[in-house]
Amino acid sequence: DQQVKQNSPSLSVQEGRISILNCDYTNSMFDYFLWYKKYPAEGPTFLISISSIKDKNEDGRFTVFLNKSAKHLSLHIVPSQPGDSAVYFCAGQGGSEKLVFGKGTKLTVNP
Amino acid sequence: EPEVTQTPSHQVTQMGQEVILRCVPISNHLYFYWYRQILGQKVEFLVSFYNNEISEKSEIFDDQFSVERPDGSNFTLKIRSTKLEDSAMYFCASSVGRVAGNTIYFGEGSWLTVV
16 A cells, blocks of 8 residues: 655755655545654654645745645755754545555754 | 653563553544554554544454543553564554544554564
8 A cells, every 4th residue: 555655765964954855645535645753762743734725835944845736745844953853754634534654754964 | 732642652562462552642632543653664544533433444453453432531452462463653643623634643652562
């Protein structure tokens, strides 16, 4: 079941630069997409979401872009900080309350 | 900030034993969930629970699993006869409502090791 795909297992960026995390999906029934951040030995923490009827949502340093025709979304973090180092999960939600997660991308922000 | 709390944080159990994982969802939330993450794999949905009954469950959630809300605050996941492949981090979660887009808040997880 590969409804949500995060093809990059890891990403490394310099502090202050932009981090771009990508996510592709196959399920056209998703109504919302959510990004969660996870530190080791902790639960996922909600970061930002976007409705399928929008193409952009911004919250401080975090912006999510949705391209429905390409079934692609991305999370931009500007500027990146060392505290942003974590695993980022993309998730789709639609038709029910359950979340379908991708495998995650480990972001490392180097000082 | 209100949070979902889970106990135990880590449990080691013999194969075939019963395990109960406990959760206290956020107090005004009405929907409760269990997810799990096997080491190195994605977070997977197990079950959702609303109004004292299961509203949705995945293929993983077979007859070995059950959920219960024994009182007004706790939400439990029981695994009747654990298998080695049940070893995973189990996350409890809750949300205010069912409408897509309601944020689902996760607890810190209960790490289950079956030996």
